[in-house]
Amino acid sequence: MRFVVDRNAMLRALGHITGIVERRNTIPILSNILIGADRDGGLTFKATDLDMEAVEAVPAKVEVTGAVTVPAHTLHDIVRKLPDGAEIRIERKGEEGRLKVATGRASFELAILPADDFPDMGQTELPTRFTVDSGELKRLFEKARFAISTEETRYYLNGIYLHAVDGPEGGKLRAVATDGHRLAQVETACPAGAGGMPGVIVPRKAVGEVIKLLESGAAPVEVTLSPAKIRFAVGDVVLTSKLIDGSFPDYARVIPTTNKKLLLLENADLVKAVDRVSTLSSEKGRAVKLNAAEGRLVVSANNPESGSATEEISAEYQDEPLEIGFNARYLLDITGQIDGTKALFKLADGSSPTLISDETDASALYVLMPMRV
Known part of the structure; x- marks a missing residue:
């Protein structure tokens, strides 16, 4: 595998996905990200913690195709410290060797693990699909997340309950969070296609990652979901997360x-x-x-x-x-x-x-x- 990529584009992608990777892992490959390069000049970065997965595509000059996994936070730190606007040349040294990252007079070699061992959440069918304005989705999540419970025994409160409701002024897409001491309810006009969605509990970590993705972009967000998974497509980034398997309490009573x-x-x-x-x-x-x-x-x-x-x-x-x-x-x-x-x-x-x-x-x-x- 060998390719050349713009430092700023690579840094932006790594910044979007490395937040998923826990710094301490008992499974070594979960500390890595998967880098894949194909003939069409497509470069993809993928990170996962087994409950959530993020993939981002980045344009690159691909000379030799291939795939490899490397330590996520180490690579992110290296790219962050390289000069602004630099062209980074990355190549694999030997089948079982290392990944060389070089630009100008700087060169680094990173330990790798086989790409075949990298976990994949798969492409499960997600029947509900709708598009929502990025600013509105960010508002829903940002204004509700402070009330998410951190008490692990009440796991069904460890996320935001996202669901559609009917109202006198039309349907609403509503986000609710509570920890038993305070409750937040935030809503926006229901997007086309979201009316029949199942009520789902989006985990706290996924909520945080989605908010980070929406910090800079004004592009609409395509949301697809099933009762078990939810996927957010924001520009070139696709974030997929498992949902919390539980019943959110009848919050209307409180x-x-x-x-x-x-x-x-x-x-x-x-x-x-x-x-x-x-x-x-x-x-x-x-x-x-x-x-x-x-x-x-x-x-x-x-x-x-x-x-x-x-x-x-x-x-x-x-x-x-x-x-x-x-x-x-x-x-x-x-x-x-x-x-x-x-x-x-x-x-x-x-x-x-x-x-x-x-x-x-x-x-x-x-x-x-x-x-x-």
Whole structure:
């Protein structure tokens, strides 16, 4: 195998796929990526962790075809450190030898493993197919992923529940995540072809990799899926992932529908106040107390070991005074998703779930469970 490839194109491809490769592996070949070169000048890079697979095509001058696997992160580090715009010459030295990577006066030789041993997720039939705007898919995943549970025993919460729902204004493609303490629900107009899709749970790692792929591109994303797998095609990159095999809970039951007490305030003021006051909250609970009264909100924290803090901010509130406690980090996670200037809290009492949303955007809503303070 021998080819010449542009350093920038190769670096971009490696940056897209090496995130899948775990740095510590008990199976040596899973630390590698598969490089394949064919006669048509096609060069492909493939990475996998057995649950997820990414493939990217890169143009190259292929002189001798072939395939080989090399350590992913080592190759990525080498290419990243080479001069911008350099032409990289890569060739295999002997059948069982090494892979030579050279440009200018720099030359590296990497250990290889047989391409035939590299795992393949296969080309399973994925019956549901639709195209979604990259910005909308990124928004769905970015605004919901903070609420994904990290508790491995509740594995069915370790991802985003992606599904289609009917609504009064037409169908919606909805992403939901929850860890039992907070819940995020984000939706967009349902793309053609997605209406009959099965509800699927996209794993946390796959969500992160898709968001990275969408950082720079505005191209539409082709999504294909079955109840067991999902595939995202973004430009020259194809990311395939197994789905979490489990049933997502009936999240609608925990979304309050009767909260009548409305608290409207400047989101930036709330974020700063909670951040400052929580400096004195206990490390264990990170609790802050919100006291809402007419025209104002008082944010406070009390820690017997280090002291107490309070801060008052202006707010629009017309109901009887209400006191409620939240985990400060959870509250900041939610307010960090609000793009508008004002956050709207819909409250019931001090012990019931609170509904939080952007005053001007009904497509995303968040539920936060209270805590005793």
